[in-house]
Amino acid sequence: MGQIVVETSDLSKNYNGLTAVNKLNLRIEEGEVYGFLGPNGAGKTTTILMLLGLTEPTSGTVQVCGHIPQREPIKVKSLVGYLPEKVGFYEDLTAAQNLKYTAALNGLPRGEVEDKIATILAMVGLSQVADHQVNTFSRGMKQRLGIADILIKEPKLAFLDEPTVGIDPKGIDDILNIITSMSRKGITVIFCSHQLPQVQKVCTRVGIFAKGKLIAEGPVRILKQQTSQEGQYRIEIQIADPVSGLTDMIKDIKGVIDISGPPNSPLIICSADLRSQIAKTIVDSGSSLIGMKIEEYNLEEIYKKYFREE
Amino acid sequence: MYAVFYKELADHFNSKRFTILFALASLAAILAIYVATQSIRGEVSASTEFIFLKIFTISGEALPSFLFFMSLFIPIISISLGFDSISSEYSSGNLSRLLSQPIHRDAVINGKFLSGLTILSIIIVSVVAIVVGLGLRTIGVPPTSEEVLRLIVFVLISIIYGAFWMALAVLFSILFKKASTSMLSTIGLWIFFFFFMSMIASAIADAQIPLDSNSTLAMITQNAEISGTIGRISPCNLYGEAITALLVPQTASLNSAIMLISTLIEGRMLTPLPFSQSLLLVWPQLTSIIALAAICFAISYIKFMKQEIRSI
Ligand SMILES: Nc1ncnc2c1ncn2[C@@H]1O[C@H](COP(=O)(O)OP(=O)(O)O)[C@@H](O)[C@H]1O
Ligand SMILES: [Mg+2]
Numbered sequence: 001m002g003q004i005v006v007e008t009s010d011l012s013k014n015y016n017g018l019t020a021v022n023k024l025n026l027r028i029e030e031g032e033v034y035g036f037l038g039p040n041g042a043g044k045t046t047t048i049l050m051l052l053g054l055t056e057p058t059s060g061t062v063q064v065c066g067h068i069p070q071r072e073p074i075k076v077k078s079l080v081g082y083l084p085e086k087v088g089f090y091e092d093l094t095a096a097q098n099l100k101y102t103a104a105l106n107g108l109p110r111g112e113v114e115d116k117i118a119t120i121l122a123m124v125g126l127s128q129v130a131d132h133q134v135n136t137f138s139r140g141m142k143q144r145l146g147i148a149d150i151l152i153k154e155p156k157l158a159f160l161d162e163p164t165v166g167i168d169p170k171g172i173d174d175i176l177n178i179i180t181s182m183s184r185k186g187i188t189v190i191f192c193s194h195q196l197p198q199v200q201k202v203c204t205r206v207g208i209f210a211k212g213k214l215i216a217e218g219p220v221r222i223l224k225q226q227t228s229q230e231g232q233y234r235i236e237i238q239i240a241d242p243v244s245g246l247t248d249m250i251k252d253i254k255g256v257i258d259i260s261g262p263p264n265s266p267l268i269i270c271s272a273d274l275r276s277q278i279a280k281t282i283v284d285s286g287s288s289l290i291g292m293k294i295e296e297y298n299l300e301e302i303y304k305k306y307f308r309e310e
Numbered sequence: 311m312y313a314v315f316y317k318e319l320a321d322h323f324n325s326k327r328f329t330i331l332f333a334l335a336s337l338a339a340i341l342a343i344y345v346a347t348q349s350i351r352g353e354v355s356a357s358t359e360f361i362f363l364k365i366f367t368i369s370g371e372a373l374p375s376f377l378f379f380m381s382l383f384i385p386i387i388s389i390s391l392g393f394d395s396i397s398s399e400y401s402s403g404n405l406s407r408l409l410s411q412p413i414h415r416d417a418v419i420n421g422k423f424l425s426g427l428t429i430l431s432i433i434i435v436s437v438v439a440i441v442v443g444l445g446l447r448t449i450g451v452p453p454t455s456e457e458v459l460r461l462i463v464f465v466l467i468s469i470i471y472g473a474f475w476m477a478l479a480v481l482f483s484i485l486f487k488k489a490s491t492s493m494l495s496t497i498g499l500w501i502f503f504f505f506f507m508s509m510i511a512s513a514i515a516d517a518q519i520p521l522d523s524n525s526t527l528a529m530i531t532q533n534a535e536i537s538g539t540i541g542r543i544s545p546c547n548l549y550g551e552a553i554t555a556l557l558v559p560q561t562a563s564l565n566s567a568i569m570l571i572s573t574l575i576e577g578r579m580l581t582p583l584p585f586s587q588s589l590l591l592v593w594p595q596l597t598s599i600i601a602l603a604a605i606c607f608a609i610s611y612i613k614f615m616k617q618e619i620r621s622i
Contacts, residue, residue, distance in 0.1 A: 045620070049619070049620070052410055054406070054409055054410065054619050055618070055619075073414075074412045074413070074414065075412075077410055077411060077412040077413075078412035080410070081410075082406070082407070082410035083407075084403065084406040084407055084410070086403045087403050087407060088402040088403020088404045088407070089402070089403075089404065089407075090321075090402070090404060091402065092321075092324075101313070101317050102407075102411060104313040104316075104317070105313045105314070105408070105411040105412070105413055106411060106412060107313075107412070146407075149407065153411075153412075
């Protein structure tokens, strides 16, 4: 079991009457890639700011890497990297110069800095433009420079606040890959996003935020089961030469709620995983079964479901 | 803090802004020398004391003195160095990244303020050095040690005066997210103090004690006293009075009423004061400027420390 890197208990933040974060209890272990998933205004950024010690919590407690950010901000900030939502750089300076400044602010020894910057820029794929001014960079390049800016301080924990907003699909893939390689280097990553497929792709665990509350949390797998129990399964099948009346025979299986679509490729909605029963029925009827696909609920549906309930 | 300081200093040196400001200030210095050489011969005789300081205070027929240039340029330079110091970090999205580094929050504002002040000091010292150098060549009289002393104090007061305007500009750069708003507010305040304050002061004085050809001396002095006191609300006037007292050693009092009486009654130029007396004379002005700068900086500091780092 890894160490606990982030721990909050009943963490809350009010902004003159508005509850941005409401009694949040989080425990994040070393080595995780934890997704903060939630729509805009859910309180993700506010939570990060409190974890960094940049905003005072209204109530509740926070511990990051064993330190209380409000009491030991410098300590926490030297262990934690933060890529803000709308990240910016000194536009007149080059990528390397910007990183050099961050290195200086972190008190890195001067001798090592140049080499380190070169290595890190290579890792985020910006070696070619190391000496170009940042004002020539695309949004995707700036985000990658932002990640380089985190890596330069060799953090234990990194917060990435919506790093993929406004970037083309290729750029998104690049960033997701970098996140994976950060995790491989042993950095615990908190990845903030309202884009489900991305969270699903890189995160080991996810917490769904809505209106300042953590409404569901867990490994992506478990979350799927939770909703599937009370939800439905969708089974798509393909039949080579369906006998007439097969549709009705399937409909009679206990647990099947609905069957629709053409007879050779119907879509079945059922309340349990009825794949074996359905297969048996088809084969028994004398038709041949070519394919069968059970569609799992993905996070998107979970996400939508939770937000419908809110 | 040193990392912030050095970075800001390097940025200033590389900026067009610095080049322009330096060019402007140098131009003022050269103009001042030109004015001085044009008119100094008519003003001095063998017995004139403090000839060297005259270069700084003398004004020509069309062109004002170096002191006037300084009182004009110091606020402009300070304001242009400070008006976007914090707001630019905000709007560029650098601030939250900067504040997530392991530095104290005040290191940002202190580093920025000190680097601005360093640049301002470099400009002021260079400009005065240019005037001194050219002055030595043109009039050929070296400054006495007292003149040197007065010049050093003059430079120090000028830097403190600049610090006040810079602190004000930094404050506005924290209060207003838009650099243009901050710039206009600070410049507006300066224009108000520089151009309108003395007009307002004399208007109020005239309303209280109207003067005409029959006015008694008592009324005239009272009028002058009122306008002098009100005028002192303006930091521009405080600075003007302080540097005049320093570089025109004959200034015996900064109370305009007393000055008026003494010139009216005695009808002659006063004898110069010793350095210590001049210093004593400007002490209230000096402390007022320091206090104003400190207040502006303290407010900026508190505002900045409490500010939400998110812009929305
Ligand atoms: N400085 C602030 N003052 C007032 N309300 C704020 C402030 N910052 C955030 N909020 C509010 O707090 C809520 C949560 O915001 P945020 O944490 O930015 O959400 P997210 O990052 O999930 O989009 C929002 O409703 C937002 O309007
Ligand atoms: Mg956010």
